[in-house]
Structure formats: C-alpha cells, structure tokens
Amino acid sequence: MGSIDNQTTPKPHVAFLSSPGMGHITPLFELAIRLVTQHDFQVSFLVITTAFTPAQSEYLNANPHPDLHIVDLPPVDMSGLVSDDMELGTRLSLIVQESIRPFRSILSELKGPKLRALVIDIFCTGVFEICNELAIPVYSFFTASGVLFTLSLYLPSMDREVEGDQYVETVKVPGCNPIRIQDLQEPVWNRNSDDYKWYLFHCRRLFMATGIFINTWEDLEPVSLKAVKHEPFFLNIPTPPVHPIGPLVKQIEPAVMVKYExxxxxxxxxxxxxxxxYVSFGSGGTLTREQLTELAWGLELSRQRFIMVVRKPSDYAAATFFNVGSESDDPRTYLPDGFIERTKGVGLVVSSWAPQVAVLNHPSTGAFLSHCGWNSTLESLKHGVPMIGWPMYAEQRMNATMLSNEVGVAVKMHVVGDKGETVVARREEIKRVVQMVMEGEEGKKMRSRAKELEASSRTTLSRGGTSYETLARVAESWKLG
Structure with missing residues (x-):
C-alpha cells in the first residue's frame, strides 16, 4: 500500500490579533494552541510589537509548534500620541489603532491558505471594516468575565438611557445580578473620561462579530450565560452567537526554570x-508604599506561611502594565526594616515575577491573595485554590464581588470605599482575613467550593464537555467554510 500524503489538503488557517498586555494575549494564545493541537488547524498569531514586554515575548516563544506562526506587526511611533499618565484603555486603543494601519497588506502576505476567520479581543475592533472587505469572518474573544461581558453588551443601551456625566445608581443588566456603582471600573462609571468613550466605541462594535468567544463556563457564571441565551433584551438586540469556551489559562510553565524559580x-x-x-497582584498591579507596608505587617502578624511577589511601590495601580518582566530591584529598599529577616523560613519574598501557574498547582498552596484579574482568577480556580480578593483596576472589583457573593470562593478585602475610592487596608484587618482563610471554617468552605470548580473545569474542557464541544462546533464550521 502506498503511503498517504497528509499534505495534499492544507490544514484550515485562522489568524489571531490581540491588543498588548498579558491579560489579553494569554487567553487568545491558549485558544490558538487548542486549535492547533486538538482541532488540526494552522494559526497565524499576529503580535502588536509596540508596548511589547519581555514577559510577553518569553511566553509566546516558550513552546514553538510547526503549525503556530508568530507574526510581528511593524512597531509604530507613539511618542506624539500617548503619554504615561494616559488611561489604560485609551492607550491600548490608540496603540492598536496605529498598529493596524497596514493590516490589509499584512493579511494578504500571510503564508498558507486563505483565512477562514480572524479572532480579536475587545480593543481590536478597528479591523472589522478591513476584514469585511476581504470577506474574512471576525470573531471577538471577550477575555474578561461573563459579568463584564453582559454589562458590555448592555452599555450602548444604558448610555442612551442615562443623562449626566456619571452613573450614580446600581446598574441592573437585564437578567443579571445588580452591580454596585463602586464595583464598576471608572471607564464605565465616568462618562466624561476618554476611557469610557473608547470602551463604548468597542462595545458598540461587538455586534459586528460573526460570533463571540467568552472565557468562562456554565458552572462558574450560570447567571450571565443564562441571561445572554434567554433574556429578551439580549435576544432583541443583534447579539452574535456566544460561545463559552473557558477556562482557557496558561499551561504550567516550561520545565526549564531559572534558579530563583x-x-x-x-x-x-x-x-x-x-x-x-500566595500573594501577587498580576502583571500590572502595584501598591502604594503605605499599603505595601501594611500588607507586609499583616502577613507577618498572621504567622501564616506565604510567598509574596513584590514590586517597587507606586501611586499608580497599573504601573507595570506596559513593562512587566523588565523590572528588577531589591525589595529591602521598600519593605519594612527587618521584614525579610524576621519572616525567613515562614515567608518567601520574590521580586516582580513568579511562575504563577506552577505555584497555584503546588499542593502546599492553600490560598491566593489576588487582584482578581480574570486570568489569575481562572488560574486559581482551575487549580482549586480559594482567594482573598484585593481588586485594583479595570473590572477587578466586579470580579471580586462576584467571586465572594455568588461563587463562594473568595473573601473580599476592604480596599474600596463606599464612593468607589481606594482605601488602605490596615495590618490588623489583613492579619484577621489571612488567618480566617488559611485556618478558619470559612476558609475550609471556600477551599471545598474551589475544588468543586477545579473538577468542573477539567470536565468542561475534556472531550464531551461543554467548553470542548462548543469550540469543536465552531472549528468544524470553519473547516466547512
């Protein structure tokens, strides 16, 4: 018998485009890996190199695959357009806007057969018109929670109905649990801000997508997913088909670890x-000097074992968003005098970065003091680890409230005041909460619930599970298309 040449029919080809930032790149890249390894696709992963960080580069190049091609977009000069004090969403939107100017020629130069689809995140909606002209279906991958997703679909209607500069009442998204104003990220709450205008622009364009992937699953967010499927409001606006395919998170980091890891x-x-x-505030999160001092004292007074990832304090909560992985310093210069020496053996202080998935996967890790960014949240739940929620920026306040009030896997630190202002959590309160989660009955209940979701996440991503089969159906439609 002659051998069958598998190359006679080229594998279907899909492209991805993510805005900068690990929170956006990670889920899109994990989806790309799944398409290549589980569904036999070839993928071109387009990378916006402006504002690119060493951590992003290391992650994208850690596990090369012959059917997954990293394609760098030319860097653009943003010097006259963005500034360091610019709001995060505005800065991201402008970087993407400038980076996609040559997008038509970039797509036409991609190696491989004609694209069956392009998958983008919320900040890349500027490519819809180009892809429409080229007859390439565009799918949006909403990388945050289902709570923010339903709010984002509702936002254009809410914007038309409300008068004044700010939203001042509890937000009631149809079919969903009410959202307190103090849990809204400022871009959604303050209608005068550039961030609000940009976010509204992107939300209005979500309806141009052929379909929307969302990084969650039924057991974690039943209320939001049910609303999108059954609530008359979402059925009456032109909501594209919604495909829950989560939790897609970073796999355990490569076995080759540096010495400190x-x-x-x-x-x-x-x-x-x-x-x-495990204490970490994500790739972008930074505490003020006062708050970092209180946190260190709270950990020391709790007498619990800890690993704390620290970086130089700043008054700007997302200070390292655009340079994660590039900073390195001596924590002794900004932690309380003698803290590292006094907690030696009980605690481990790490500067700026840790192999988070490996730490969360370790049997000794009992809880995660987290900013509640969506990637970190999913990583924690996928490994059965409960959380102490310490939200900082973006939609993290909403996530922390949902995880504590609805899901039962977190307790929230009091770091947000009644008017939405950031407040300093004091050492005695930090000590109390840490002891409660690590030793108390409430901690045991949360840990048990987290373990249930760990098992559920494994099931949904396995063959026959809802997230696996949802993605398989879309992949099949691309193959036929």
Missing amino acids: KEMIAWLDKQPKDSVL
Whole structure:
C-alpha cells in the first residue's frame, strides 16, 4: 500500500490579533494552541510589537509548534500620541489603532491558505471594516468575565438611557445580578473620561462579530450565560452567537526554570499541604508604599506561611502594565526594616515575577491573595485554590464581588470605599482575613467550593464537555467554510 500524503489538503488557517498586555494575549494564545493541537488547524498569531514586554515575548516563544506562526506587526511611533499618565484603555486603543494601519497588506502576505476567520479581543475592533472587505469572518474573544461581558453588551443601551456625566445608581443588566456603582471600573462609571468613550466605541462594535468567544463556563457564571441565551433584551438586540469556551489559562510553565524559580518550588516542596498563601497582584498591579507596608505587617502578624511577589511601590495601580518582566530591584529598599529577616523560613519574598501557574498547582498552596484579574482568577480556580480578593483596576472589583457573593470562593478585602475610592487596608484587618482563610471554617468552605470548580473545569474542557464541544462546533464550521 502506498503511503498517504497528509499534505495534499492544507490544514484550515485562522489568524489571531490581540491588543498588548498579558491579560489579553494569554487567553487568545491558549485558544490558538487548542486549535492547533486538538482541532488540526494552522494559526497565524499576529503580535502588536509596540508596548511589547519581555514577559510577553518569553511566553509566546516558550513552546514553538510547526503549525503556530508568530507574526510581528511593524512597531509604530507613539511618542506624539500617548503619554504615561494616559488611561489604560485609551492607550491600548490608540496603540492598536496605529498598529493596524497596514493590516490589509499584512493579511494578504500571510503564508498558507486563505483565512477562514480572524479572532480579536475587545480593543481590536478597528479591523472589522478591513476584514469585511476581504470577506474574512471576525470573531471577538471577550477575555474578561461573563459579568463584564453582559454589562458590555448592555452599555450602548444604558448610555442612551442615562443623562449626566456619571452613573450614580446600581446598574441592573437585564437578567443579571445588580452591580454596585463602586464595583464598576471608572471607564464605565465616568462618562466624561476618554476611557469610557473608547470602551463604548468597542462595545458598540461587538455586534459586528460573526460570533463571540467568552472565557468562562456554565458552572462558574450560570447567571450571565443564562441571561445572554434567554433574556429578551439580549435576544432583541443583534447579539452574535456566544460561545463559552473557558477556562482557557496558561499551561504550567516550561520545565526549564531559572534558579530563583527552582528555589521557590523547592521551598514549597518542604511546606505542609494547603499551608502557603500566595500573594501577587498580576502583571500590572502595584501598591502604594503605605499599603505595601501594611500588607507586609499583616502577613507577618498572621504567622501564616506565604510567598509574596513584590514590586517597587507606586501611586499608580497599573504601573507595570506596559513593562512587566523588565523590572528588577531589591525589595529591602521598600519593605519594612527587618521584614525579610524576621519572616525567613515562614515567608518567601520574590521580586516582580513568579511562575504563577506552577505555584497555584503546588499542593502546599492553600490560598491566593489576588487582584482578581480574570486570568489569575481562572488560574486559581482551575487549580482549586480559594482567594482573598484585593481588586485594583479595570473590572477587578466586579470580579471580586462576584467571586465572594455568588461563587463562594473568595473573601473580599476592604480596599474600596463606599464612593468607589481606594482605601488602605490596615495590618490588623489583613492579619484577621489571612488567618480566617488559611485556618478558619470559612476558609475550609471556600477551599471545598474551589475544588468543586477545579473538577468542573477539567470536565468542561475534556472531550464531551461543554467548553470542548462548543469550540469543536465552531472549528468544524470553519473547516466547512
């Protein structure tokens, strides 16, 4: 018998475009990997190189695959257009806007057969017209929670109905749980801000997508997903088909670890099961000096084991969003005097970055003090780890409230005041909450609920599970198309 040449029919080709930032790149890249490894696609992953960070580059190039091609878009000069004090969403939107100017020629030069689809995130809606002219279906991948997704679909209607500069009442998205004003991120709350105008622009264009992927699943967010499917409001506006395919999170980092990462895992190996609190504020999160001091004292007073990822304090909460992985400093210069020495053996302080998935996957890790960014949230739940919610910016306040009030896997630190202002959590309160989660009955209940969601996340992503089959159906339609 002659051998069958598999190359006679080229694999179907899909492209991805993500805005800068690990929170956007990670889920899109994990979806790309799934299409390549589970559904036999070839993928061109287009990378906006302006505002690109070392951490992003390391992640995208860690596990090369012959059917997954990284394509760099030419860098653009943003010097006259963005400034360091510019709001995050505005800055991202402008970087994407400038980077996609040559998009038509970039798409036409891609190697491989004609594209079956392009998958983008919320900040890349500027490509719809170009792709429409080229007859390439565009799918949006909404990388945040279902709570923010339903709010984003509702926002254009809400904007038309409300007068004044700010939203001042509880927001009632049809079919969903009410959202307190103090839990809204400022871009949605303050209608005068550039961030609000940009976000509204992108939300209005969500309806231009052929379909929308969302990084969640039924067991985690039943209320939001039910509303999108059955609530008359969402059925009456032209909502594209919604495909829940989560939780798509970063896989365990490559086995090749640098020395300090190996030391961290070796330290965890020596600790009892569920005994270590992992403290990290994501790729962009930064505390003020006052708050960092209170956190350090709270951890020390709690007498619980911990790993704390720290970076130089700043008054701007998202200070490292655009340079994550490039900073390195000596924590002794901004932690309380003697803190590292006094907590030696009980705690481990790490500067700026840790192999988060490996830490959350470790049996010694018992809880995660987290900013509640959606990627970190999903990573925590996928490994059965409950959370102490410490929201900082973007939609993290909404996530923290949902995780504590609805899902039952988190307790919220009091870091947001009644008017939405950031307040300083004091050491005694931090000590109390940490002890409650690590040793108390409430912590046990949260851990048990997190373990249930861990099992559920495995099921939904396995063959026959809802997230797996949802993606398989879309992939099949692309193959036929």
